[in-house]
Amino acid sequence: MAFGRSSRTKPFVEPVTLKILVAGGFGVGKTTLVGAVSEIRPLRTEEVLTEAGRPVDDLHGVETKTTTTVAMDFGRITLREDLVLYLFGTPGQDRFWFLWDELAQGALGAIVLADTRRLEDSFAAIDYFERRGIPFTVAVNCFEGAQRFPAESVRGALDLDPEVELLMCDARDRESVKNVLVAVVQHALVLADRSPAAVTT
Amino acid sequence: MSDEAERSRREPGPTPGHHHWFDDEAGPVVRPYAMTRGRTSAATRHRLDLIAVVVPEPAADDPGRDQTLSPEHVEIVERCSEQPQSIAELAAGLDLPVGVVRVLVGDLVEDELVHVTRPVPPAELPDVSILREVINGLRAL
Numbered sequence: 001m002a003f004g005r006s007s008r009t010k011p012f013v014e015p016v017t018l019k020i021l022v023a024g025g026f027g028v029g030k031t032t033l034v035g036a037v038s039e040i041r042p043l044r045t046e047e048v049l050t051e052a053g054r055p056v057d058d059l060h061g062v063e064t065k066t067t068t069t070v071a072m073d074f075g076r077i078t079l080r081e082d083l084v085l086y087l088f089g090t091p092g093q094d095r096f097w098f099l100w101d102e103l104a105q106g107a108l109g110a111i112v113l114a115d116t117r118r119l120e121d122s123f124a125a126i127d128y129f130e131r132r133g134i135p136f137t138v139a140v141n142c143f144e145g146a147q148r149f150p151a152e153s154v155r156g157a158l159d160l161d162p163e164v165e166l167l168m169c170d171a172r173d174r175e176s177v178k179n180v181l182v183a184v185v186q187h188a189l190v191l192a193d194r195s196p197a198a199v200t201t
Numbered sequence: 202m203s204d205e206a207e208r209s210r211r212e213p214g215p216t217p218g219h220h221h222w223f224d225d226e227a228g229p230v231v232r233p234y235a236m237t238r239g240r241t242s243a244a245t246r247h248r249l250d251l252i253a254v255v256v257p258e259p260a261a262d263d264p265g266r267d268q269t270l271s272p273e274h275v276e277i278v279e280r281c282s283e284q285p286q287s288i289a290e291l292a293a294g295l296d297l298p299v300g301v302v303r304v305l306v307g308d309l310v311e312d313e314l315v316h317v318t319r320p321v322p323p324a325e326l327p328d329v330s331i332l333r334e335v336i337n338g339l340r341a342l
Contacts, residue, residue: 017252074251086289105250178340178342182339185335
């Protein structure tokens with residue numbers, strides 16, 4: 001079978017690929033955040049869940065369906081030709097937790113995007129990353145019209161460990177999102193420096 | 202919603218010649234896993250990560266190769282020949298579920314038409330020097 005393009009002059013650069021997860025409740029702005037820094041319009045990838053080999057108990061509320069589709073939005077940042085960072089928005093619905101395990105595997109860190117009007121929506125994500133030792137940063141998306149709270153009271157409400165950073169951000173703003181990403185990677189760096197083994201448990 | 206319900210009450214059964222159940226909501230007419238001949242896991246030993254990059258092998262340029270490849274296989278090779286792509290990008294570009302793309306890429310790996318880069322090994326973080334490069338890269342954006 002001919003695939004065209006037979007004269008390739010140089011071999012492909014095989015990039016190192018990394019991923020950062022973007023978690024948070026439904027409608028908190030995960031895809032907006034991804035879109036603010038991604039060089040591509042956020043793409044949507046889907047996983048069809050079938051009855052075979054899937055924890056069907058998790059499909060609570062859709063028992064009559066034999067298949068269902070979970071969408072994950074993602075974006076890409078090419079830092080260098082040989083270094084590419086992917087951002088994955090995690091499925092917002094709690095019943096798809098098992099998909100997170102796959103997404104989280106090998107992730108260098110995570111952003112938990114929070115909305116002060118619905119802080120409880122971010123508890124599950126924070127708990128998830130804490131338990132798995134995945135470095136994460138909480139970014140409070142400052143929605144227009146939402147009351148601003150001092151960072152300290154938000155920290156308290158979320159019961160964050162002192163070393164977890166909490167930032168105010170605007171998910172639509174590229175510079176703001178860049179700052180959040182740098183904070184995540186810096187946190188990962190601190191953990192990796194301290195003890196490479198501790199973060200794998 | 203309620204409009205729809207009303208309409209179906211008024212018109213019991215499908216209108217002849219109008220297959221209105223084959224709309225977007227019904228999904229593709231060919232069920233996704235038909236393209237993998239029912240297989241849900243790939244021939245390759247490792248589950249391919251979403252950010253594993255698919256890179257064509259020189260054999261992919263060879264005309265008159267494997268005639269048993271499906272159009273989807275061919276399209277994956279063609280897309281990667283322009284620019285190596287991750288599993289997630291292929292799935293989005295081909296509008297196929299990730300699981301289907303994994304199986305198809307697994308076939309291509311078996312046929313030695315492509316190889317797949319392994320991202321950071323599971324349960325390990327990238328090393329410190331890469332993290333520093335990521336920070337520098339992000340700041341320079």
